[in-house]
Structure formats: structure tokens, C-alpha cells
Amino acid sequence: MSLAVVRSLGAPRQLQTPQEFEDFEQEIVDQYLLACLGAGVEDTTLNSDCSVVFEFIRFLGRPVWAAGPEDAKATHAEILAQLTRIGELLGQIRDLQAEWTEDAIQRISTENSTLKQWVRQLTADNRTLDERLKAARSNLRFQDRRVADLEAQIAGT
Template identity: 50%
Template structure:
């Protein structure tokens, strides 16, 4: 009987140890996954910081290339270009209206010419008879 109790205790100990090992393996795997993700995140943050640094440098370079008065000059030029666009748009609209009028006159002239041609043909036809 002592042997049966010892076997039972041994099985229980092995089962407990296996259960403990499985739980520990699960936690170990989670820890490794967390470390891996932390490393990846740190690399991503470093990469983004480098990119931000490059972009900030480009902004500083641009500010040095375009001083304040150049910005004012660009704004003035932009406004004059907008005014020119408005003028060209109005001119385009007027030309479109003139074109439509010319087309209408042409249609009227074509109808008038066709009518006069018919009158000539009828007059010739009457003279021949």
C-alpha cells in the first residue's frame, strides 16, 4: 500500500510539474513575444524620429532659402496671377458669347442664302417656260 501511495504521489507530482512547466512555457512565450514587439516598436520609433528630423531639416532649409520678403513677393505674385486668371476668364466668357453670336449669324446667313438660291432657281424656271 505504501508503494501505491508513493506511486500516486509520484504521478501527482509529475502532473503538477508538467502543469507548472506548461504554465511557465506559456509565460515565457508571452515574455519573448513582448520583448520582440518592444524591439520592433523601438526600431519603428527610431525610424520615425529620423524621418521627422529630416523633414524638420528640410523646413529649416526652405525657411533659409525663402526669407520673409521673398514670401511677401510670392504672395503678391500669387495675387496678381489670381487677378490675371479672373481677367482671362471674363475675356474667355466674352469671346464665347461672341462666338455663339457669330455662329447664330452664320446659321441665319446660310438660311438666307438657301432661300435666295431657291428664289433664283424658281425665277430661272419661270423664265425658261
């Protein structure tokens, strides 16, 4: 029979690795949940409390036993801000969904088709006008040369 080393309950626990910190943190949460179960707290309340505790731990970013009241207030403020933003976004989604009735979708689709046809017609008209402009410029250059030739003939006589 051999003797095993047992840690004294009075001696502080020395945590060395990140895994030991995580395990100890999980142990604290587990003990909290067991105490709640022993006190007769309902499962739904425990599930809600557990999710809040884990969210708090994620927000905290350091060991949970190092948390203070100011951390809880900051977490609460952040969660309220996020819930407010989520509510605003859900309201915007609801408003957008409410605006799109079947008639509105049909009307917008028809207007979109009409606008596409109009764009095609304007593009064709623009192309035609561009060709006419090029032709007019070419004619102007020809006329400029012709005028220059005539001026040269007049000046030469």
C-alpha cells in the same frame, strides 16, 4: 480571530481577468524601478528607462513577461524607423521655414495679386470672345438661311 487564505510564494499566480494581467504587469515594472532605486540609479535615468519600458509594453501588445529578444529587436527597429521619419519631417519643416524670408513672402504676395488680376482679365476676355463666337454663329445661321432662300428662289424661276 479568523484565518485568511494566503497564496504560497512557490505556487504560480493564476491571472484571470485583463485587469489582473495589467496589475501584474504594473507590479513587475514597479519592482524593476524599486530595484533600480535601491542600486542608486539616478532619477533622470529611471525616468528615461521607465518611458522606454512603457513604450515597449505598448508596442508589444501582449504581456511583458512573454517578451523575448526578438521582440526587443523589433521594437528597437520600429523606434529607429519612427525617429528617422521624425528627423526627415523636421528637416523638411526647417527647410520650408528657412526658404520664407520676408522679401520672398512679399514677392510671392505681389506675384499672387498680379496673377489674380491676370486671371480676372483673361476671364473677361474669354467672356467677350464667347459672346462674339455666339454672335458669329447666329450670323452664320442667318446667312445659311438666307443662302437657302436665295437658292430656292433661283431654283423656282
